[in-house]
Amino acid sequence: MSFDPGSSPAPSALLGVEACARGVLEAGARLATGYPGTPATPAIEYLLAQATEHLTVEWAVNEKVALEVAAGHSWAGLRSFVAMKMSGLNVASDTLLSVATSGTVGGLVVYVGDDPGAYYGMVEQDSRLYARLAFLPMLEPGEPDEARRMARHAFDVSEAAGTPILIRGTTTTAYTWGPVTFEPPERGRRTPRVPFDIDRYTKAGAARCRRQHREALARMAEAARLLDPWNQEVQGHRDVGVIAPASVWGYVAEAVERLPQNERPHLLRIAVVHPLPEERILGLLSRCRRVLVVEELDPLIEERVRSLAAELPHPPRILGKRQGLTPEVGDLDPDAVSAALDHLLDREPQRRVPRRSPDPPPDLPRRLLTFCPGCPHRSAYVALERAIARAGYRKDDVIVTGDIGCTILGMNPPHNLCRTEVAMGSSIAVAEGFVRAGVEAPVVAVIGDSTFFHAGIPPLLNAASKNVRLTVLVLDNHHAAMTGFQPSPTQYRPTPGAPAQPLSIEELARAARVRRVRKTLPYFTRRLSRVLATALRSPGVQVVVAEAPCVRRSTARVVIPYQVRPDRCVGPDRCRPSCLEAVNCPALELGDGAAGVRIDADRCLGCGLCAEACPYRAIRRRIRSRRRLP
């Protein structure tokens, strides 16, 4: 986009994903919901900060529920928005297909955040496939301001064509911060009207479902026609062309800008990634001898381009992933795209940069994620390790399954406990699978509170109803912490500012007829390890809740940090296991000259786990060095 510095007296800028949410606000949406998941989280966070009396913004218990709330809201005639990461769309996919075949009344826009490069962990998937699976149009913004305008327009098209519309962000487009123009919000429809139309809103009956399927396809085609102006063509000067979606267009533009005018290829920038603009693609193909397709992850555009090319009397040669010019794994960058363009133009590599991976040399020590200083989860894992010994087992015998969120960091040193991470809530059922396979040692599932409410309840019911011998350790810190401390159902409030109506994990477990339910503070490691040891030795499902708020959201105002007495500390080389190995707190560091251990008083939050682990009682609290927290 061009940018005129004079035209914007009060410049404003947003992340791509926030700009999309800004478009939602400007479109007069009345509801925005979702479940936190990087890289989609800032969509809802932005709207939470902007909420007005006309716009309800909330976190739902999971993505499927969020989409269902938004669907009902749309069917009542009001504009609705849902945001989730790609894994969340998997959770909501059953609902997505059903809602797609019923269509919309009020505009319904679903934002999905894909993560090419898997920067935030989880399966690297291409959610454009959902657009095809669910007969839905899908838009892909490139620039932040484009995301805003696109989201706004998507609501109009969703209503005009009667279909939900997917907007796909990628980690790069979502987290690119750039200039955005603000426009005043539309008013939007405000009174609900719910028609009785079972042919549209129910599925029982083959004829009804076939008709809904046909109508969904027709709605998608109509929406694609209305959205087509988002696709852009630039005429070039040679018989070569480049086709790429908006999400990677910056890389293409970077490489093309360096070419002299008369060398530039024909360009097709695709913003409607489903259904693809076939007429435009055919037009470009008919003018070219060679065409390069650039896209991240699956070769979806490339495959369609190949099959369209085959319809032409003189098909051009299609270059892309099939020749290995760009990878199917990981995200792209300007250098990879520049190299692919050199190939298209049949010339020597133009950029004399060492094609070095931006990763550091492989022999550097890895930076494995660990818990924050003072995190209650660290205490809980230390207690679990002690409980295993106390119950008479070796650490390797006991199988621990992990779950999504901060709690999975029990897989890393020094704990090395969690062996599996599957999907939200899966720790419990995977653990049941190990028990069913005949594992005789205890099996433990470790899950966080937000993850438990999201998808951990059905597997708990399953295990409890079958009386499987299984320990479920719920690390309840009242937040979805890893995504930015969103509140979990343990602190839900009906309206902002109202008193919390906390849901109780213990009461849910008791209602599921769990054999024994215990709750304790994770910082009381001795007590927690006793409780866990009893659970490990007992039959049936055992639920242990270790509850303490996320230390990054603690209400504590004063910290009394610990300090090492150099006269007592013998140093990690002569201490096995040393506090460094046993606790691995980021506030612990090797002192100068590697003599002993030091505690960073700026980072220590005074949990005392290291003091407990020290066999020489060399770590003490120092009242004198207490400090106030902001």
Place this chain on the structure above:
Amino acid sequence: MNLDVVACGVGGQGVVTLGRVVAGAALREGYDVRLLGQSGLSQVGAPVMVHVRIGTPAGPSPKVPLGTADVVIGLERMEALKLTPYLRPGGTALLSDEEVRPYEARFRPEAYPDRETVETAFPAQRVLWIPALELARRHGSPAYVGAVMAGALAAVSNVVDRDQLVLALRAERPHEADEEVEAFFAGYEFLAGTGD
């Protein structure tokens, strides 16, 4: 005038804030700006990298192409090695000598790079070390490391105006006191006179 900057460090050091300050200052000056921050895990200690592109217009790619960054800023010694492919020949590396040693380095202390290793990774470029943590602590808080490095950037590049950086710093960190701005000037003065 264009300026491409890549900065990195570990979560909790303020790398994203540093990127926001630089990009925000450029935006105030009327430049077109792209800032890409690859972070999002709230985890303390995870590697973080940001790309800032400033210009009229800014480069279209949100990521700075390899070998083209004018300035790279490293807030942690080992992470700084990730910056070497980005910096152009003749460019400037502003490096804080802070160490955040990963767990594995406790068992292989020799694998953690020393200053010399980092310097040899920038053979055709200028490397300037800044005692950012010390300056930040002296002005009130280790959280001001990003401000110190923003001040250092102002000393070596005149594309973004120093006073706009201060305004952007105040806008980005409204709850912080004047001490953080003093930390910014400490970084500026440490390098004053080395600029272009």
